[in-house]
Amino acid sequence: MSVNQFVLEMGRSSFREMQLTAQGQEDLADGEALLAISRFSLTANNVTYAMFGDGMKYWNFFPASSASLGRVPVWGFAEVVASKAEGVAVGTRVYGYLPMANTLKVEPVKANAAGFRDGAAHRQEMAAAYNHYSVVQPHDSETEGRVALLKPLFMTGFLLDDWIADERHWDSAYVISSSASSKTALSMNACLKRRGGVKLIGLTSARSKAFVEATGYYDLVVTYDQLADLPLEASVYVDFAGDPAVTAGVHNRLADLLKQSIIVGGAHWDAERTAAPAALPGPKPQFFFAPAHMARLSAAWGGAEFNRAVDAAFDRFAHESRAWLDVVEAEGFEAAQSAWKRLLDNEVSAKEGLVIVL
Known part of the structure; x- marks a missing residue:
């Protein structure tokens, strides 16, 4: 499948310096899948990822085109648009850790009805919690935006x-x-x-x-x-x-x-x-x-019980958030750059939840 692939990169020492980089259109190898990214949130949490990009290895999840640039991780939704990975079907919608890009190539492992883990070699030294992609059912844009912002x-x-x-x-x-x-x-x-x-x-x-x-x-x-x-x-x-x-x-x-x-x-x-x-x-x-605490708690409670407890608590919090958080969508990479600079300049009100749609 031919897709024009682009990603936002920024200076690792100067977060305001951003550029839109075209990515090569490599054919999928056996065991790989291509995700088309449709929606992600931008919050102060992403600024923290950039701040601790070196010390906590956040820059390592999505390697940039040069050593001076970085790709800040975001949370959002994507759809499988091509797949040579067993158990990962085209059309599957997922939620997880993504770059500010319109596509991401992954190497799914341990795929089941609940999701899969990206088994790409460069991601294995980082915390496993960031490498899991959950299969989700499509929801309205406001619900997905609230999940991306808060979960x-x-x-x-x-x-x-x-x-x-x-x-x-x-x-x-x-x-x-x-x-x-x-x-x-x-x-x-x-x-x-x-x-x-x-x-x-x-x-x-x-x-x-x-x-x-x-x-x-x-x-x-x-x-x-x-x-x-x-x-x-x-x-x-x-x-x-x-x-x-x-x-x-x-x-x-x-x-x-x-x-x-x-x-x-x-x-x-x-x-x-x-x-x-x-x-x-x-x-x-x-x-x-x-x-690290998530891994310990999941082991102590059991994965299913841990997920059940988190989901129940999150559903309550997400419902409560409708009283104090507005989901504000903007479209495209220019909007993403503008939103990122507003975060850096502390121009985003606490009531405003920024969501970028591609």
Whole structure:
């Protein structure tokens, strides 16, 4: 099948530099399939992928045309348009990890009615959770957009909730979240709110305070310029912002009252990174790697039970999100570039969910 193949690439050291690259039209080998990408979301989570592209190997999933360029992963939907892979039929619709491109060649393994894993050699050293493609039934664009926007972020929030609850909040009275308007923070706090047993504080900008309060997930919302108002009680800090100044402010305010400091994301991607975590009072910040916790939890619960629990919790969260998140679609690669730059420039409101349609 002949398909004009294009992919958006960006400078690995300068995220605003983007180019549309034509890909060669190679014939499929036995065991390969071609996906036509139709819809993907763009959120601060994708900026985090770029930020940690080298350290966490996010650049490695979809190798770029040169060493100075990178292909930022996104989550979305695609359809199998050609296949020489056993058990993967043309017309199958899938959801999973994709490049900002209109096509992706995969090497499906362990294919069944639920989906398949990309067995391409270059992807095997990375976390398995990113290599699975789930077979889905077609839905309306609004539903697919909401899934693309929320489900990968909800997974991280669900796993954080389980870990924090399993540790009994480290005997803390509060869980404090930076970038409280981010979809990952909202996911975690929605789960913690439903579970109960701890009070939830959201840290956010003055611009987003009203939005964060309106979600109903937080007991207290504090702006970044009011960190001195944080309650002096035992707390857990979950850093979704990746802003060293905010982290330092929380650590300096709470010191030994801070029982755990968890690094999750980098929504504030362009913040000055001058603070040295080891020099801060309180616990040393530790990075939470969701795929590792997912693997442990899936093994403990069993894969089917884990998936059932996640799907049930996500369905509730997705329904609730209709009160505070609008799915906003735009079409084409130019729209994707514009949306990406708006994310980098912090011009996307918390209520706006960006979805690109190809």
